[in-house]
Amino acid sequence: MEMEGELMKDSRKDSKGRVLKDGESQRKDGSYEYKGADGRRHSVYAGTLKELREKRKQAEKNVEDGILFVNQNILLNDVFDIYFSGKTELKESTRSNYKYMYDKFVRMKFGMRKISLIKYSDIREFYNYLINDLSFKPNSLEIIHSLLHPTFTLAVRDGYIRCNPSDGLRGDIKKSHCWEKPQRHALTEAEQGAESS
Template identity: 55%
Template sequence: MATRKDSRGYSLKKGESQRKDGRYVFRYTTLRGEHRSVYAKELSELRKKEVKIRRAIEDGLDPDRAERITLNELFDEYISQKYDLKQSTMTNYKYMYNHYVRDGFGKLRISKIKYSDIKKFYYSLILEKGFKPNSMEIIHTLLHPTFTMAVRDGLLRLNPTEGVMAEIKKSHCWEKTKRHALTVAEQRAFTNYIANSEEYRGWFPLFTVMLGTGCRIGEVLGLRWQDVDFKNRTISINHNLVYRVQEDGTCTNHVNSPKTKAGIRIIPMIDEVFDAFLEEYQYQKVIGFCTDEIDGYSGFVFCTGEGKVYLPNAINRTIRSICADYNKEEESKAKEENRDPVLLPKFSCHILRHTFCTRFCENETNLKVIQEIMGHADISTTMDVYAEATQEKKKESMTSLQSALLVR
C-alpha cells in the first residue's frame, strides 16, 4: 500500500490527512468509541497534539471530553450521585456552589483548570469575599471530590485541588478564631443580670438550660416537652432545629437528626436546669404552649409569645442586647463604687456551650464522660477544651498556692 504524502512530500501516518485549504487533520477514536478530529496548520504542530492524545488514550483518559465539559457540568454530575447526603446538607452545598462558584469559576473547562487557578480562586474568596475557614472548607469539600471523580473517570490526569487547602492553611491570610469561655465572674454576671432584669427575666430558663447542659443552640430550640423527663431528671437529645436556606434562596425551619451518632445522647439535669424547665412549663400552662409544627414535630419547649419557635439569630441578638445593657449599667455602678467594672465580652450562643464544657472540664477528669455529655464525635475536640480549661485552672491554683509557699 502506497504511503500517503502531504503537499510538501512528507509522509502521513495513520489517521493523518491534509485538507484542501492546507490544514492538517488527525482523526482518532475515543475510549467511548466516539470519532474525534484535531487540526493544525503545520504537520509538526499536529504531531505534538497526536502524542498527547495517544498518551492520554493509553492511560485510559478522555481528553476530548475534558476539553468540552465545564466545572459546572462536572459538579452537577457529581452532586446528583450523592445519594447519602441529608437534604439539609445537599441544599447547603448547592447554595454555596451556586452563589460562589457557578456564575464565574464554574464556567471554565475542566481541562484548563490548574493548581494555580484553584489557589487563585480560593484566595479570591478569602480576600475579596471574606471567607472564614469553615466556609472555605465547604467549597473545598465540593470541588475536591468533584475533580477526584474526573480523575477516576479518565477525564483528568491529576486533581488540581490536591494540596491547595494545606498550602493556604500554612499562610496567615486568616486565623481561625479561638473561642474563649466566659469566666466564672462573667458567667455569674450574665445570669444574675437576666434573673433580676424586668426586661430579660423571661429569657432566664432558656439561658439556664444552655449554660447547664452545654447543648448546641439547634438542640435546645428543637427540644420538645416529651424530650424532658421530669421524673428521671434527664433530657433526650435526638434531633435539632435548623434554619435552612432553600434552593430558591428563601429560608425556613426544619428538624434534622444529629450529624453523628455521638449527637444522640441522654443528659442528666442539674437542679438549676430542672427548675428552669419547671418554671417554663408552669409559665406556658398559663399563656399557652407552642403551636408550631415543623416536619411533624410539635410541642417545642422554647417559643415566642406568639407560640412560634425561636430562630438562632434571635437568640444571638438577645445576647448582644443583654450584654450592651448590662455593660452600660455595670460601668455606671463601678464608677459610683470606685471599682473596676466586670464587663461582658461579645459572644454568641456557641460560647455558652463552650462555657459549660469549660466548667465541666474544670471539675471532671474523665474525658470520655465529658465527650458523651457534649456529644463530641471526635474526642480531640473535648481534649482541646480540657487542655485550655486545665491550663487556666493550674494558673489559679499556683496563684492561690503562692502565699502559702514559704520560698523566701
C-alpha cells in the same frame, strides 16, 4: 494537485513536501488534522504539523490511560452535578447550603471551565480571588473546597482527568493566608494551679 474537498486526500505529503503519518492530513486552509479512534471517531486540529504531532501524542496517551477524547469537553459543572446528585445522605438544610454556595460562587464562572484543562494553579487563583476579592473566611472556603475536591476525585475515577488538581491545596491556602490554628498544649499541674487561684 487539485484540492476539491476539505482535505488533500490524494497526497500523503503536506504542501511543504513533508510526509504525513497515518491519520494525518492537511486541510484546504493549510491547517492540519489528525483523525484517531478511541472507540469513537475524533479529530484533533492544529496550525502546524509540529503542533499536530504534539496534540496527537497527547491524544494517544489519553487513550492509553483510559481518558477518552469525548471526555475532554466535560465542564466542571457537569461533573459536580453528577457528584452532587449522588450525595443522598445529606440533610436537606446541608444540601441547600452546599448547592447555594456552589451556584453563587462557582457555577457561573469557574464551573464553566473544561475540567480537563483545570490545573492546581487555576484553583489556587480561584481560591485567592474568593479570599481577597470576596472576603471569604476559612469556613466559607472550606465549604467550596469540600465540594470541589471530591468533584475532581470523581472526575479521576470516571476517566475525565488523570489526577486531582486540588490535592494539597487546602493546606497551601491555609498556610499562605495564616489560617493555621495555633497548636494547643496541655497545661502542666503548676499552670493549672495558677489558673484556679
